Amino acid sequence: xxxxxxxxxxxxxxxxxxxxxxxxxxxxxxxxxxxxxxxxxxxxxxxxxxxxxxxxxxxxxxxxxxxxxxxxxxxxxxxxxxxxxxxxxxxxxxxxxxxxxxxxxxxxxxxxxxxxxxxxxxxxxxxxxxxxxxxxxxxxxxxxxxxxxxxxxxxxxxxxxxxxxxxxxxxxxxxxxxxxxxxxxxxxxxxxxxxxxxxxxxxxxxxxxxxxxxxxxxxxxxxxxxxxxxxxxxxxxxxxxxxxxxxxxxxxxxxxxxxxxxxxxxxxxxxxxxxxx
DNA sequence: CAAATCCCCTGCAGGC
DNA sequence: TGCCTGCAGGGGATTT
Numbered sequence: 001x002x003x004x005x006x007x008x009x010x011x012x013x014x015x016x017x018x019x020x021x022x023x024x025x026x027x028x029x030x031x032x033x034x035x036x037x038x039x040x041x042x043x044x045x046x047x048x049x050x051x052x053x054x055x056x057x058x059x060x061x062x063x064x065x066x067x068x069x070x071x072x073x074x075x076x077x078x079x080x081x082x083x084x085x086x087x088x089x090x091x092x093x094x095x096x097x098x099x100x101x102x103x104x105x106x107x108x109x110x111x112x113x114x115x116x117x118x119x120x121x122x123x124x125x126x127x128x129x130x131x132x133x134x135x136x137x138x139x140x141x142x143x144x145x146x147x148x149x150x151x152x153x154x155x156x157x158x159x160x161x162x163x164x165x166x167x168x169x170x171x172x173x174x175x176x177x178x179x180x181x182x183x184x185x186x187x188x189x190x191x192x193x194x195x196x197x198x199x200x201x202x203x204x205x206x207x208x209x210x211x212x213x214x215x216x217x218x219x220x221x222x223x224x225x226x227x228x229x230x231x232x233x234x235x236x237x238x239x240x241x242x243x244x245x246x247x248x249x250x251x252x253x254x255x256x257x258x259x260x261x262x263x264x265x266x267x268x269x270x271x272x273x274x275x276x277x
Numbered sequence: 278c279a280a281a282t283c284c285c286c287t288g289c290a291g292g293c
Numbered sequence: 294t295g296c297c298t299g300c301a302g303g304g305g306a307t308t309t
Contacts, residue, residue, distance in 0.1 A: 050303080050304095065303080065304090066302095066303090067302090067303055067304080068301070068302050068303050068304095069301085069302080069303095070303095119301090119303095121303055121304075122303090123304095135304085135305090167303095169303090169304080176302055176303075177301095177302055177303085178302055179302095223302075225301090225302065226301075226302080227301095227302080228302075245302090267302095267303095268300085268301080268302095
């Protein structure tokens with residue numbers, strides 16, 4: 001998402017901000033966003049774990065999280081004057097197409113960034129210059145920087161399932177449910193194994209698997225299983241080559257045995273009982 | 278401290 | 294066809 005968005009956003013000025021109705025999607029009250037964003041330039045777009053951070057020309061930052069159903073995409077417009085401009089003004093009954101559009105940023109040069117989120121588990125917050133956010137402060141190292149040593153240190157005294165450790169954003173920031181299952185499959189480790197039970201070579205394999213699953217998913221543009229879309233509205237294709245996630249009952253691609261599904265740490269979990277120990 | 282539970286919200290698939 | 298239930302890629306607060 002960051003890679004797709006950066007070329008569009010960075011260097012662009014925000015000319016207009018339209019917000020949807022108040023909801024807990026807005027960590028910063030919606031009516032405060034326009035005065036704080038309009039006229040500012042986006043100077044950089046960073047990511048840490050699942051958070052995106054847009055750095056603004058006045059030193060403030062905009063923090064974004066997509067939650068489960070969040071979509072961030074770019075559209076043409078607003079045009080100068082006329083119809084499109086009117087359409088961007090707040091209209092109480094949003095058209096079906098614009099439902100769940102919580103934040104719309106009109107950019108100089110004729111593009112619009114839309115943050116849409118059906119379930120409102122996503123978040124947006126404006127951060128004053130130098131201000132941080134407890135959510136960010138709690139994050140562990142980014143998942144692309146995973147290492148066996150990190151997993152070992154984090155799991156040493158924990159009895160929780162290794163999958164729960166992977167999903168714990170304060171340990172490692174960025175692994176979600178799909179990629180946790182996929183990484184454990186590639187590393188041949190059962191998701192419900194206690195974190196402290198993993199041997200050195202298993203931790204090494206898992207660490208490599210986390211990195212390669214994420215890098216591959218980035219290459220393929222993510223997993224568009226139901227909602228996820230690119231900044232250009234296109235869908236990712238990692239879901240086409242997932243090994244276990246969402247494949248319960250189907251044959252394991254390595255051994256042919258059926259993929260199992262169970263709940264681990266309150267999350268839907270998929271694994272091959274023959275290949276994963 | 279770690280782990281479990283509940284909750285936020287909407288849409289959709291599947292069962293009846 | 295229509296109603297009902299369960300489930301979904303996240304994560305925070307609260308309880309145990």
